[in-house]
Amino acid sequence: MPSTRTLASTTFRSLRVRNYRLFFFGQGTSLIGTWMQTIALGWLVLDLSDDSGFAVGMALAFQFLPSLLFSVWGGVLADRFDKRRLLLLTQAVMALVALALGLVVVTGVVQLWMVYALIACFGVAQSIDTPARLSFASELVPEEELSNAVGLNSTVFQMARVVGPAIAGVLIIVIGTGPCFLVNSVSYVALLVALLLMRPEELHRHAPVPAKKGQIREGVRYIWHTPELRLQIALTFVVGTLAINYPVVLPLLAKITFHGDADTYSLFTMAMGVPALFGGLFIAHRAAATERFLFAAGIVFGSAIVAASLAPGLALFVVLIAIVGGAQILFMATSNTLTQLRADARMRGRVMSVHSMAVLGSTPIGGPLVGWISQEFGPRYGLALGGVATLLGTLVLGGLIVRLRERTDLAARERQTEFAPVESTPAVAS
Secondary structure, eight states: OOOHHHHHHHHTGGGGSHHHHHHHHHHHHHHHHHHHHHHHHHHHHHHHTTSOHHHHHHHHHHHHHHHHHHHHHHHHHHHHSOHHHHHHHHHHHHHHHHHHHHHHHHTTOOOHHHHHHHHHHHHHHHHHHHHHHHHHHHHHSOGGGHHHHHHHHHHHHHHHHHHHHHHHHHHHHHHOSHHHHHHHHHHHHHHHHHHHHSOGGGSOOOOOOOOOTTHHHHHHHHHHTOHHHHHHHHHHHHHHHHTOOHHHHHHHIIIIISOOOHHHHHHHHHHHHHHHHHHHHHHHHSSOOOHHHHHHHHHHHHHHHHHHHTOOSHHHHHHHHHHHHHHHHHHHHHHHHHHHHHSOGGGHHHHHHHHHIIIIITHHHHHHHHHHHHHHHOHHHHHHHHHHHHHHHIIIIIHHHHHHHHHHHHHHHHHHHHTSOOOOOOOOOO
16 A cells, blocks of 8 residues: 555646646636625625626626637637747736726725626637647646646645635625635736646747648648547537536525525535545546546546535535535546647647636636526526536547547557557477
């Protein structure tokens, strides 16, 4: 049985790389602020709209519509330009938008249209930031450590998901939503400093793709003609559209179904974050991501969402939503890693832009839909829709991904056998 020291050195091995270590801690600090903003945004829109689920869905749509429209362009920029410098720009813009949101709230001039306009500006920066940040992981560590780095990225995201809502819940009740946005604007400084302190010569950069016409079409065509990537992104789109709409459905469940307040919403988010934190560590410890593991995680993820939607009481709901959080990170981190590993390095930025568009860009479709369903039929129905969609998507698309990978591996083994050197049998003396 491995010792604790051996287990830790295996799980956190990417932290030995200086550039990745800076990114890990800088991003962790920034993400705490981001989660504070997420909690505050949902609660602010509920207050401004008289508890309208559709309005919360529209806020999410305004934030992620730019990802649907511009993520592929963001992927082209990530393939064409220095990713570190691109991230410096996008992170600075998002910090300024968070500052503006905080100022209009604390000064008391905020209106719903202002929130929509500012969050749309945030979304434009995010549509460029996300593909650059996701593909940047492959430059921070050697390729054999990519799965570990992605797992640790997921871990720090989930750690922030626990800490950020806990702070936000207290701040909202004591002094309101405005300070959450202001703290978020300051938290971006940590990642900006980390990016500036990196040693560019130690990055594992690939040659930049030269500018030419048709690069977006080239990236989309590459994905379409690579069956594993096509199916992987299709499955991610189904889950991203209908299941990952927690900023819409969780505040409605907290306020309407369970008659709670901002603390209840924060409790839900933290309950999802704690198991997801351990899920991220598990992914980081695993040697490699596999399609079979993705399939199993998808089944557990979908089943847990359906079960949570049926929970009769608050305590049981918190337990089940915790399982949802753990299963989601296993599913999404594995999907992220597999997409990067199966993509050609020259196409990775564009591939990850389409992948992020499937997760975030699908929200403008799913957010208002889930918000409307939650408003008309109840938040439980909005949650259950995502669980059923995840189960069906995993059974159909996930099953095809597993079979395709098995055929690919079998063909590779047969080629190795065909071209393997034949050992000569020594002659037997007569």
